[in-house]
Amino acid sequence: MNAIRVENLTKRYGANEVLKGVNLKVDEGEFYALMGPNGSGKTTLASIIASVRIPTSGSVDIYGRKSWQAKEWIGYVPQENFSSPKLTGRENLIYFARLLGYSGSQAKSLVNEMLGRIGLSADADKRVDKYSGGMRKRLEVATALFPGVRILILDEPTTGLDPSARRKFLGLVEEVKDKQTTIFLITHLGSDAELASRVGLIDNGEIIAEGEPEALKRMHGLVDVITVETAVKSDKVADVLRNFSDEKRLLETEAGYRIYCKHGDKVLPEAVRNLDQIGCKVTRIEVARPSLEDVFFKLTEKTVTEVS
Amino acid sequence: MSQIAAAFSRTIKEFLRERAVLFWTIAWPIVWVLIGSFVFVSGAPKEIVPYLRGSTTISMLVFALMIAGIANLPANIASDRENGLLAKLMSMPISPRKDFVGRILGLAAFSCLAAALVIAVGFACGARFSTTDIGVLQAVGFLLLVICASAGIGLLVGTFIKHVHGAVMTGVGIAVVTSAVSGMFMPYLALPLSLQQFARVYPIASANSSAIYALMGEEIAGYNPLTVSQISLTVALSVFLLILGTILYSRRCWRTE
Numbered sequence: 001m002n003a004i005r006v007e008n009l010t011k012r013y014g015a016n017e018v019l020k021g022v023n024l025k026v027d028e029g030e031f032y033a034l035m036g037p038n039g040s041g042k043t044t045l046a047s048i049i050a051s052v053r054i055p056t057s058g059s060v061d062i063y064g065r066k067s068w069q070a071k072e073w074i075g076y077v078p079q080e081n082f083s084s085p086k087l088t089g090r091e092n093l094i095y096f097a098r099l100l101g102y103s104g105s106q107a108k109s110l111v112n113e114m115l116g117r118i119g120l121s122a123d124a125d126k127r128v129d130k131y132s133g134g135m136r137k138r139l140e141v142a143t144a145l146f147p148g149v150r151i152l153i154l155d156e157p158t159t160g161l162d163p164s165a166r167r168k169f170l171g172l173v174e175e176v177k178d179k180q181t182t183i184f185l186i187t188h189l190g191s192d193a194e195l196a197s198r199v200g201l202i203d204n205g206e207i208i209a210e211g212e213p214e215a216l217k218r219m220h221g222l223v224d225v226i227t228v229e230t231a232v233k234s235d236k237v238a239d240v241l242r243n244f245s246d247e248k249r250l251l252e253t254e255a256g257y258r259i260y261c262k263h264g265d266k267v268l269p270e271a272v273r274n275l276d277q278i279g280c281k282v283t284r285i286e287v288a289r290p291s292l293e294d295v296f297f298k299l300t301e302k303t304v305t306e307v308s
Numbered sequence: 309m310s311q312i313a314a315a316f317s318r319t320i321k322e323f324l325r326e327r328a329v330l331f332w333t334i335a336w337p338i339v340w341v342l343i344g345s346f347v348f349v350s351g352a353p354k355e356i357v358p359y360l361r362g363s364t365t366i367s368m369l370v371f372a373l374m375i376a377g378i379a380n381l382p383a384n385i386a387s388d389r390e391n392g393l394l395a396k397l398m399s400m401p402i403s404p405r406k407d408f409v410g411r412i413l414g415l416a417a418f419s420c421l422a423a424a425l426v427i428a429v430g431f432a433c434g435a436r437f438s439t440t441d442i443g444v445l446q447a448v449g450f451l452l453l454v455i456c457a458s459a460g461i462g463l464l465v466g467t468f469i470k471h472v473h474g475a476v477m478t479g480v481g482i483a484v485v486t487s488a489v490s491g492m493f494m495p496y497l498a499l500p501l502s503l504q505q506f507a508r509v510y511p512i513a514s515a516n517s518s519a520i521y522a523l524m525g526e527e528i529a530g531y532n533p534l535t536v537s538q539i540s541l542t543v544a545l546s547v548f549l550l551i552l553g554t555i556l557y558s559r560r561c562w563r564t565e
Contacts, residue, residue, distance in 0.1 A: 087325075
């Protein structure tokens with residue numbers, strides 16, 4: 001049975017169509033990641049599935065029920081930090097437990113168990129404004145893990161976290177996932193989406209590709225990616241590198257460039273020689289495996305971090 | 309009931325742990341009780357000084373209740389909207405009415421605490437009241453109307469002003485300006501005629517005058533607000549503001565767009 005079934009979903013704000021006939025199915029127990037740049041409609045889609053917004057047309061079913069009739073099965077974690085900074089971690093979780101109908105004593109005992117599960121027992125009685133970003137995010141995910149939740153919707157959960165906190169957080173998500181819990185992750189980071197069993201790429205309100213992460217990369221002919229970091233960036237450098245890239249495709253990054261080719265180990269020394277000939281100092285060059293950002297770039301000629 | 313208890317507990321804890329809230333709702337009125345009790349009564353006949361202090365205490369108590377409802381409550385609502393808590397709550401199987409009731413009860417409990425502290429300081433400064441038990445009950449009734457009207461205005465501000473800073477500034481602005489022009493910072497008889505009319509209509513000022521009259525009589529209140537027509541108007545407007553604020557808060561803040 002589909003845990004989430006989205007059919008011909010459209011959302012319009014005035015003349016602006018944010019979602020354009022989106023179709024999507026997520027099976028029970030699946031870890032599905034929806035990846036796209038800012039403004040692509042992924043948060044809008046997540047909030048419609050969570051019943052926070054209503055679609056202009058189309059439907060969302062959660063285990064065969066309309067989404068607003070299935071709220072007790074949904075654990076939604078919005079992008080913003082919604083936990084109260086003036087309350088302690090324990091008080092925040094007790095608040096949500098009581099909102100769900102647990103009595104005071106039931107809430108206390110359940111919260112103690114959850115705090116242990118998310119690794120915040122030692123900091124449970126500190127105010128949340130004293131928590132690090134990673135601790136706060138773990139607390140907020142815990143508010144979506146009360147018994148009975150079958151679908152966990154996480155909207156950009158690792159935004160603002162340092163790499164170490166990000167890894168710990170993703171480790172928590174992996175731990176808490178069980179066979180029955182479906183995870184729907186919204187992200188613009190390919191490295192987060194790689195953890196999913198299936199990824200949907202969204203751009204301009206439409207899903208442009210869908211599949212397992214490795215299958216998506218193979219499907220779009222991405223073999224090797226060479227990351228080049230140079231002392232300076234210029235059109236001359238870009239022109240040289242473009243000649244080594246399949247389909248003359250070049251992605252400019254913050255520190256340099258990425259080019260796509262079939263035999264990276266042979267192309268790499270040639271590229272270095274040519275850059276040296278034009279007097280360009282290479283600070284770092286390596287052959288990497290393609291990422292989902294590379295798939296997105298191949299399909300749209302845009303980076304995931306661009307605003308649509 | 310647990311949803312109401314949850315919203316109540318959270319609201320009151322947040323108010324008690326927020327320095328700006330404690331300043332405006334408790335510290336500021338207490339400062340004015342002190343100033344009013346020792347600075348503004350110099351020159352007044354000795355025999356009425358305790359009652360003038362009583363009047364100042366009641367007015368500052370009403371101001372504390374006003375600020376709690378008109379500024380703190382909308383800030384609390386706007387903060388929940390800005391930081392995604394409202395979206396989180398909308399995704400959960402909870403009732404907006406129960407959230408609202410919990411918030412209002414939390415506000416009322418905090419307001420009572422603020423009121424108790426202001427009264428205590430007033431008594432310590434020599435405030436006196438000449439009243440009966442019925443007068444005290446009447447005064448409590450009018451103070452409850454202040455809480456209703458303030459909560460109603462606060463819900464309206466919190467519904468329409470989206471950002472925390474804007475909600476706080478709007479609330480404080482409304483509270484300070486309406487207090488100043490409706491005779492809460494000065495004797496009723498010192499107001500120009502037009503503002504005296506406003507003070508009779510504006511439910512918070514009217515309730516303030518009614519509480520003062522019930523506790524200290526017409527000489528201190530400046531006029532007799534305990535007429536059938538004025539009491540009816542005060543009750544009707546206070547309840548109307550609360551109902552209007554509740555309806556718009558439930559419909560607009562919790563509206564799925």
